[in-house]
Amino acid sequence: MVFEPQTSKSSASTDAAATERTKILYLGGAHDALLNLQERLGDDIELVPLSSSLRALALMGRGDYAGVFVDADHFSEATDVGRLLQNDRILQGMPDGVVLLDADNTIIWGNGRLSEWTKQKGIVGKKFYEVLGGPEILGPDYCPFQTALATRKSSASVLRCRDNKYYRLHAAPLLDSGEAPTHLVVTVHDVTAEMLQHQKLEAIHQAGNELGDLAPEDVSDLDYSERVALLKENILHCMKDVLQLDVIEIRMLDLETGDLRPLMAVGMAPEAAARKLEAAEVGNGVTGYVASTGKSYICGNAIEDPLYLEGCAGGRSSLTVPLLLQEQVIGTLNVESPETDAFTDSDQQFLEIFARNVAMALNTLELLAAEKAAVAAASVEAIHAAVAQPVDDILNDAVNIMERSASVDPELASRLQHILRNARDIKRVIQKVGQNMAPTQAHPSAATVEFRPLLAGRRILVVDADDTVRSAAHELLDRYHCYVETAHNGAEAGLMVRNLGPGQQYDVIISDIRLPDMSGYELLMKLRELTDYVPLVLMTGFGYDRDHTIVKARREGLKFVLYKPFRLDQLVSAIEHTIEERQGPGDVKLADD
Structure with a gap:
């Protein structure tokens, strides 16, 4: 049986075709002597002998061959290879990378995604880790390819590349009638956004712990204003270094009067920082709305949003979250940007987590002062x-x-x-x-x-x-x-x-x-x-x-x-x-x- 590759190389120039013999991959078997294929095809055809159908797949991926001739002895294998070739277009449409590796971790076929991510052409024939620039293996399996071949079971790991890209790979061995596997199907998923988000959450968690890490001996000699100044300094450090935010306003809610009293303001216009606000859904800006409802609010376009009251000069968007202590609103945390639609749902999630840490830190100060x-x-x-x-x-x-x-x-x-x-x-x-x-x-x-x-x-x-x-x-x-x-x-x-x-x-x-x-x-x-x-x-x-x-x-x-x-x-x-x-x-x- 013969498979013809689906490749753009069919448009090669007629001059090149005239000077080169047509190559056909040949996976022989018990019928070689009877068939005498080379004599039948003539001198214009060059037969390239193969040892396995997977080797055929690897060579076909390079696009230098017109087809594959498979002896009946390898019909089952050929069917699998043919099916894979026929599904090549489907695999190319996948968002994840799919590659076929041999026992030496050499790429013998790929769906193109890995080539796209690494901006490299012709990755077939190259070592997998070399294509990714020698990434750091983060585990859980630090030798996923060897493990998969040795155990005949799937293995997985996470890779970190030099450009701060993260990939999660899954290696599955190709099993063939009890023989030791020699090839792997490896899927590669880009998890950069997921990992960076996880790192940011970890950084926020660590910053939150440091924010509230105020032992009694640290504040025993400080009066209330000095304790608050210490907390402000820690908050500002975390906001700038971890969240990369420069315009910050925190107000505390007076539970008796409903007034929102300024605690700290960085980058805010003086008149905005001194503005009298109350916890009310209308007439008190986004901050008053958040304090009244206990719900976070993203203002994507400050010019068009009727709730927005100017905070920083030239502000075009804002994100305001409540300070919650045991689900009770005790204040608000507001950040602003000169750019429209500067804040996302992910930013909201990060700021809400940080706001809870701020609330706990404030409560810790109150408890220490009360003590x-x-x-x-x-x-x-x-x-x-x-x-x-x-x-x-x-x-x-x-x-x-x-x-x-x-x-x-x-x-x-x-x-x-x-x-x-x-x-x-x-x-x-x-x-x-x-x-x-x-x-x-x-x-x-x-x-x-x-x-x-x-x-x-x-x-x-x-x-x-x-x-x-x-x-x-x-x-x-x-x-x-x-x-x-x-x-x-x-x-x-x-x-x-x-x-x-x-x-x-x-x-x-x-x-x-x-x-x-x-x-x-x-x-x-x-x-x-x-x-x-x-x-x-x-x-x-x-x-x-x-x-x-x-x-x-x-x-x-x-x-x-x-x-x-x-x-x-x-x-x-x-x-x-x-x-x-x-x-x-x-x-x-x-x-x-």
């Missing part, structure tokens, strides 16, 4: 708790001594007044030092105490014989920046009120209804002898009030009673209402410092 604030607050509370009762004891002893000795020794009375002032200043100094130690711009809501303006700076006297109650008063009310003092009994409370000093008074006095030396009603009457207005709140359990203290006190104007055990919000409410009773709801005048 620092919590440590400072805990330290201050511990110090305050340790000195609160001893300072109260100093106050109690001082007023007792003052009452006994003031009329005898005026100088002693003056010194005792000085002791009283200094003892009270100790508490105030501790509170102020604690407020200064704690960072002021990083207080997650879960770690902060609600600010109560009516309580801040108020002087409160708690009268109870129980040490636990007096200590709890400090613990509960100091956090609201109240100045708490305590007394053990009614007489001591009277001395504390009497010796406050000119113009000084307690904003609220909280007392148990049963004191060691008198009832709550008797305390009220005693205090009225010392001051015109007694802001008294009584505490009681649910037992029987045999002296009718509460009833009698109410007749004298008592407004508030706390029933033990009471909640913190009930205590705070009683104190605030007592203050409002005297000064009016709108008056939040603080006690003198």
